[in-house]
Amino acid sequence: MSHQDKDRRQVRYNAEQLGQALQWLLGQVAWGSIQFREDCTWLPLQLAATALVWAWSDELTLGERFFTARRIAEHLYQPQREFATTPQAFLKLLRRWTARLVVLVQACFRQRMQAALAAQWRLHGWIVFGVDGSRVDLPRTRSHEAAYAPSTRRAGKKKRRSRRKRPCEAAHTKKAHTPQLWLTMLWHAGTGLPWSWRIGATDSSEREHWVEMLPELPENALVAADAGYVGYEYVRAVMASGRHLLLRVGSHVRLLRKLGWAKESAGTVYLWPDAAAQKDQPPLVLRLVVGHNGKHPVYLLTSVLSTSCLTDRQLIDLYRQRWGIELFFRHLKQTFQRRKLRSTSADNARVELEWSLVGLWGMALYAQVELTAHRIDPARLSTACVLRAFRRLLRDYRHPLQRGQTLRIHLRRALRDAYPRKNKSSRNYPRKKRPDPQPGPPEIYRATPDQITRARTLRTIFPKRLAA
Secondary structure (H helix, E strand, C coil): CCCCHHHHHCCCHHHHHHHHHHHHHHHHCCHHHHHCCCCCCHHHHHHHHHHHHHHCHHHHHHHHHHHHHHHHHHHHCCCCCCCCCHHHHHHHHHHHHHHHHHHHHHHHHHHHHHHCCHHHCCEEECCEEHHHHEEEEEECCCCHHHHHHHHHHHHHCCCCCCCCCCHHHHHHHHHHHHEEEEEEEHHHHHCCCCEEEEEEEEECCCHHHHHHHHHHCCCCEEEEEHHCCCCCCHHHHHHCCCEEEEEECCCCCCEECCCCCCCCCEEEEEEEECCCCCCCCCCCEEEEEEEEECCCCEEECCCCCCCCCCHHHHHHHHHHHHCCHHHHHHHHHHHCEEEEEEECCHHHHHHHHHHHHHHHHHHHHHHHHHHHCCCCCCEECHHHHHHHHHHHHHHCCCCCCCCCCCHHHHHHECCCCCCCCCCCCCCCCCCCCCCCCCCCCCCEEEEEEEHHHHHHHCCCCCCCCCCC
16 A cells, blocks of 8 residues: 555645634634524524625625525534525524624624734724714615605605606606615724624614714724714713714804813813703813815814823824725725615615624724734725635635635735825716815804803802813
C-alpha cells in the first residue's frame, strides 16, 4: 500500500471559512434565554446563522434564498433532524423569534465593536453617534397597503370624487400612496457601523424612535442630528438621559440670549419656547457654533458647553462625520439591494429588513476587525468588495479551498480605490429637481424682562444640574 495516501493533506472546503465567520459573529451570543419547543428542529444559533446566510444570499426570491441558506446550514451543522423544508415554516419561526434574536445579536456586535475596534471607538475623546431616517419601498400588495400605507389612507376616509386626473397627476398619486417602511437608525460614527434601529410605517415619527433608542446608548455619548430632530421635548429628553447632542438648526428655531439662567459665555443660548415657559418648564442651556460648509454658514447647537471639552472646530468636524450615515443608507439600498424589499407580506417585510441590517452589520464588522488586525485603516473598506467575498463563499461552499483564496485574504483586499475622486456635481446636468434653498440662521432674541423674571422664579425650583 502506498504511503502517499497517508501523507496527503486533508482537503479543506470553502464552507469552513464561512463557518469560521459565523462562529466569530454568533459564538459569544448568550442564547440561553431563548428556548424553542422540544419538537423544534432548530437551535437558536442555527436559526440565527441561517437567517444571516439568508440575508447575504443574492438569489432573486426569498424562497430561493431560503433553500440556499438551508443547504449551507445543514452542511455546516449537520443536525440530527433535518431543518424545515419550506420557506413558510422558516419565516413563521423567524417572525416569532426575530425580535429577541436580533436584540441578543446586537448586544454581541456592540461588545465586539468596543473591544476589537478600540482605536475607532472615540472621536475627539467622545463616543459619537449619528441619527437619521430613511424609507424602504415595499411591493404594492394588500397586506402592505393595509399595514404601511399613510395613516390617512388606513383610516378609511372617503375620497371626494373629482375630474379625471391627467397622467402626470395619476403617477404622482400612485407614488405618494406606495407602501413603505420607515427606518430610523443610530449609527456609530467612529466605525461607520449601525448601533440600533426602529422600524415603522412610512408616517412614523423618527424623533419618537430616537428617544425610544436613547437607553441603548453608552453614558455620555454624543448624538449628532440634522435639523429635523429639533424640538424642546426631545432635546430635554436627551439631556435628562445623561447623553449629549449636536444639532443643526435653521430659521425655524427661536433662541434666547441674556436670560441669566446659567453662567453665560459668547456662545451661550437658550431653547425656551413660550409653550414650555407657560408650563413652568426650565429653559435648556445650549451652545451655538457657526461653521461653513463651503457654500453657506452652518449653525450648530450642542449641550457640551465647555470649549475645553470640545472646541468649535472639533464640533464642526464631528457634525461633518455624521454624513457617513447617508453613505450607510446608500450601501443598504444600492450595494445590498434593499431599496425595495421582496416580501409580499407585511409581517415578513419587517423580518427581511431586520436581518438585512444585521447581515450588513455582521459582514462589515468582520471585515473591519480583519483590517485592523493587519494595521489597515478600516475607513478604506469597500462594502461592495466585502459583499462579493461573502457571496463567493455562498456559491462555492462545497468547492475545495484554493491556496491564497481564504475569506480573510479577500477581506484584506476589499479596499476602496486610492485615486482621488473628481467633482461630479455637473454630471447629467440640467436636473429636473430644484436644489433646496439655503437654510437661514436661527432667530436669536434678547430675553425680555418678563422672561428673566420667570426664569429667576423657576431657578429656585429646578436643581443646578439642569442649568449646566
